[in-house]
Amino acid sequence: MQQNLPLKQRPIDIFFMVMFSLFFITSMISDAVPTMGVEMSPTSTNWFSRANYGYAMGCDPLFMNPPFWMKMVTGLSAFVYGPFYLVLVYCIYKGYNRIQVPAIMYGTAISVITGVIVFGVEFFGEPEWRCQNLGRFLPLNLPYVIIPILLIIRMRKEMPFTRKF
Numbered sequence: 001m002q003q004n005l006p007l008k009q010r011p012i013d014i015f016f017m018v019m020f021s022l023f024f025i026t027s028m029i030s031d032a033v034p035t036m037g038v039e040m041s042p043t044s045t046n047w048f049s050r051a052n053y054g055y056a057m058g059c060d061p062l063f064m065n066p067p068f069w070m071k072m073v074t075g076l077s078a079f080v081y082g083p084f085y086l087v088l089v090y091c092i093y094k095g096y097n098r099i100q101v102p103a104i105m106y107g108t109a110i111s112v113i114t115g116v117i118v119f120g121v122e123f124f125g126e127p128e129w130r131c132q133n134l135g136r137f138l139p140l141n142l143p144y145v146i147i148p149i150l151l152i153i154r155m156r157k158e159m160p161f162t163r164k165f
Contacts, residue, residue, distance in 0.1 A: 004095035004161040012154060012165050013092045019147050020092075024085035030055065031077035034066045059136045062121055062129040073113055081110060095161040103155045107148035115145040 007013060033040065033052045040053035056064035066074065084106055091099035118141075122131040131137045154160055 002159060002162040004097070004159075005164065007093060007095070010161065010164055012150075013161070016147070016151060016154070017089045017092050019143065020085040020089050023144070023147075024082055024089075027077045027082040027085070030063075031074040031082070032079075034063060035071055035075040035078050037071075040064060055140070059133040060122070060131060062118070062125075062131075070118075073118065076113070077110075081106065092161075097159050097161055100155045100158070100160055104152055107152040107155070111145050111148045111152075114141065119145075 029048055030052055033048050038046065038049050038052075040049050040056060042050060042053050042057075044050050044053070052063070062070055063074075084102070088099060088103060088106070090096075091103075121129055122137065124130075154165060157163075
């Protein structure tokens with residue numbers, strides 16, 4: 001049985017640890033607010049509400065007044081994917097190869113949900129939900145499609161932490 005490479009010899013895994021730590025923070029900040037029905041407003045005393053309002057206004061109207069199905073998507077992100085990000089970061093750090101299948105399942109689910117459902121509505125859906133500022137929307141949302149796809153590629157073979165990529 002091959003031994004895992006030390007983390008410093010797996011730079012892509014360090015990148016994943018940083019990105020999934022950021023994903024955890026953003027899911028707790030941005031996805032919990034609409035899921036819990038917190039009103040987004042520029043004058044709110046809640047910093048998270050103001051931050052989400054700043055993002056949604058002029059960029060992502062679907063996020064501003066999410067329909068039920070979108071609240072389900074943000075709820076998954078905040079309360080399922082968010083904790084999973086912490087588990088994933090820990091497993092990558094420790095080199096636990098058993099995270100391979102859950103990581104592939106996560107990568108598939110999030111890239112489909114974000115890439116097909118959310119982007120489909122943002123670009124081709126009802127006019128009131130279409131993205132109004134692609135230059136702002138894409139840099140903030142494409143990582144949630146690209147990074148999980150890279151994770152799937154990383155986890156494509158057994159014992160992923162025994163090799164660099």
